[in-house]
Amino acid sequence: MSKKLLMGNEAIAFGAIRAGVNVVTGYPGTPSTEVLETIAHNNPGDLYVEWSVNEKSAMEIAAGAAYSGARTMVTMKQVGLNVAADPLMTLAYIGVKGGMVILVADDPGPFSSQTEQDTRHFAKFSNLPVLDPSTPEEAYEMVQYAFELSELVKLPVFLRPTTRVCHACATIDVDDGRISNKPEGFVKDLNWVIFPNLSYRKHIHIEKLQDELSDIFSKLKFNQVYGKGRLGVAVSGVAYTYVTEAVEKLKADIKVFKAGTPYPLPKDKAEEFLSGLDEVLVFEELDPVLEEELTLYCAANKKNVNILGKKTHHLPCAGEYTFELVYSALAKFIGVEIAEGEKAEIPALPTRAPVLCAGCPHRASFYATKVALKGQKAVFSGDIGCYTLGNAKPLDMVDTCLCMGAGITVAQGIHRTQPDTKNVAFVGDSTFFHTGIPGIINAVYNNTDITVIILDNSTTAMTGHQPHPGIGKTMMNSISNKIDIYSVVKACGVGHITKGNPLDFKNAVELIKQAVEFNGPSVVIFEAPCIALFKPTELYEVNENCKNCKRCINTIGCPAISIMDGEVKIEPSLCYGCGLCTNVCPFNAIRRCEK
């Protein structure tokens, strides 16, 4: 045993290693990413870890390994689960032999996601059990139990932490031992082949299993009932920590149901909680999953208990919960008035929205596109990645953003409605491999006149620099053949493909002009590494030619350039020496200097 400060994601990783996981797959997505990375970096040697091209592939690889008796885990964020929904739904019928954990991180807030969708619905939808940790230390224990449970019921099991579990750290007693699990290999059996007759039988089986799961969960330590009174609080996930803190502060006499397994509902535990209660307030982030389960239970069992929560507008249906929100809702629920402290007026503060880093090559690509299309009617379809930040002023170059890979296809849709507009789609290198390729094939097949600009910065930057098929490195530290984006695009049948460095500015503008003029699908590949991959050797500084016209600030919005004491200044600790600013300065007032 050793005491470590572990992030929730690291705790899950160490828990999985301890549980003898054999195969781990995933696709990076905040807040889930560090789980797979931590496993790769602490690989005891006999464990296979990969970043797959997308979540569907990752799910299918983990399933195949679990068919063969391996303990497997697949990791992703909540929107990634949509991509993997197809194999998921059938896998719930087919089941597994080795324990399989589906780690999906949800993002209340949201902090870095397109949606606030709740993975517990997917658990319900697929009839698979879900464990919902409230702290990193609980996540460490839950992931180990999840493998056991999965093998017991022969189904994949969801572990669904949220951002405040994934990215919070806690002091955890880590057991350095490891359960040994040797997969026996794939044994042929008709039960691995989904056919209508099998799926009918499996549907009956999985429905019946729900009651068994409910019984198992009622005896589980992750579900607890304590306290007394006629008022109760039911809580799932990280909101439990806010509830404990609020109950202590209010010295509230209240019955608490900590539901570590929101689906299927542990009915015996729910019965123990609900008996003798008049009213229950349910705290859970995202959707009213536990609330609905309790309401249904009361209706089905003729229990006269009022269930309050999101459905009854006692709690907000969106956004992250906080201690303050839980505290005031609980105070109101138990009829205690809380004094509002007087607060001083906060002065106007500058907004500090996330922006492209100083020196980011995407800034050059966006600006070159803007210059190349100046005066033309154009729509710019963005995608998921750092470059979504190209929407910020002054670049203002992202008109649409839907989901991974959709920029290319949305542009095609817009083209069908307004053919007189130039339609340009941006996609990153990792996103290209994830779901970008089918969109390009579609444009070629249907001969749609769009231009796709592939922003290849040699990494998956937004989630923290994971490798992908274009890098030639794997999570097993081996070197593989790089998949060349140019060749793939060519093989897709695109008629006009060029490649260049966006920081070679004049040429970049020319490449875009040619591509946009081309009649039919065209592709420009811009290659320049993410600034996190190198250290700058030269910087730029403002000299005496500066007329304070602020064109450098107003056109490209580089965070290293600001006005200090009335003068334009480049902060040397932020500059990355990309030199894009020299292309916009009309007075030759920005000059290269040594680092």
Place this chain on the structure above:
Amino acid sequence: MINSKYDILIAGVGGQGTVLASRLIAAAAIKQGSFARTSETIGMSQRGGCVVSHVRINSEKSGSIIPFNTADMLIGFELAEVARNMQRLSKEGCCIINTQVIKPVSASLGASQYDIEGITKYIEDNSKEIYFIDGYDIAKEAGSVKAVNVVLLGAATAVGKMPFSKEVMLEAIVENVPQKFRELNEKAFVMGYDFISTTQSK
């Protein structure tokens, strides 16, 4: 002192090393036998966005986020970010503030304003115990502007309220930074510590 609950908030801008600073404080607490929790902003804004780290010591039964008006200490890495997070500081809490100003693009574009005087006045009016320090210059003098986080850890330790000693904090830093930066960080820590030790608050 070792068993007392202590909440520290760290506020700054992505790229300043706030997350590492919070981990180092937690490491020192664990070294001393305490339980520690942290929570921080990760993702979306790799550099340049608002970053807040919460460190809660002896917090087994609490969440990882420090509630409003309860933080014992606020370590501010950037002036405006201090003001943005003052609401979490308790009335009796102390505040260590790096005077460095990092203007966001929005301010350079004129879309929002950065009123240094107004912000400073707000901070002074709403905290009893404040220490201002030019961490950027001190870190530069220590050898690298990147050591600003450790300068501020030195300053925060010098206030003498954290539930562990100066020695434990320094050990936690030395053990958790790469070998080649140890000397730099040790120097930065001592310079930050000495600056506060020899300066009066407010």
